[in-house]
Amino acid sequence: MADILAIHEKSGVALRSLRKLDRLGFLHVDKTKDKIGDSIKLTIKKHSRLNTLQLLHLYQTPKLADKLDLETEVRELGDVNRDAAPWIPVGVRIQSAAGRSADAIATIAEFIRDMLDTLPEGQEVDHAYIGVRLLANVPEEHISDTLKKLRPCMWNVRASEILTGYSRLDKNGASRYFRKIELDL
Numbered sequence: 001m002a003d004i005l006a007i008h009e010k011s012g013v014a015l016r017s018l019r020k021l022d023r024l025g026f027l028h029v030d031k032t033k034d035k036i037g038d039s040i041k042l043t044i045k046k047h048s049r050l051n052t053l054q055l056l057h058l059y060q061t062p063k064l065a066d067k068l069d070l071e072t073e074v075r076e077l078g079d080v081n082r083d084a085a086p087w088i089p090v091g092v093r094i095q096s097a098a099g100r101s102a103d104a105i106a107t108i109a110e111f112i113r114d115m116l117d118t119l120p121e122g123q124e125v126d127h128a129y130i131g132v133r134l135l136a137n138v139p140e141e142h143i144s145d146t147l148k149k150l151r152p153c154m155w156n157v158r159a160s161e162i163l164t165g166y167s168r169l170d171k172n173g174a175s176r177y178f179r180k181i182e183l184d185l
Helices: 004-011 015-024 035-045 052-060 062-067 071-077 091-098 102-116 127-135 140-158
Strands: 167-169 175-178
Touching (some): 004 015, 004 035, 052 071, 052 127, 062 071, 091 102, 091 127, 102 127, 102 140, 127 175
């Protein structure tokens, strides 16, 4: 039996319709064990950027990255384990920072600033690059709740005075982060 993604690719029927038929019991398909892997395949098919959770999943399952020919994306992430935010002082504060807690925003902004200072000069990174590092040490049982709060957390942290001069908006309106260069005059 085929899975929903394979049926979608062969027939062109919308994934939303196929999922609804499956929920109603009219479609009998193999249940996939790796839902994130399926979402990565679909994202690649649409030629879209991978999100934070997808990049984290690729980093944690190198066999999937090899299978999908995405070694380049994993290589661009660098050494996530070296730069990963510790769960206790930083990771637990993501939800508080999303709620605009000044202390939590400062803690996360300091972590991001220190991480950006290790980047090679001229390298720019996006939210997903930073998000992977913030989520790398989050326990499995907390990943769903923490992921929901990551975007508002990043919006609040980006506005922090600690990160002034570390980011810019590109032509599409996306945030790009980089190492701040101090000029000696």
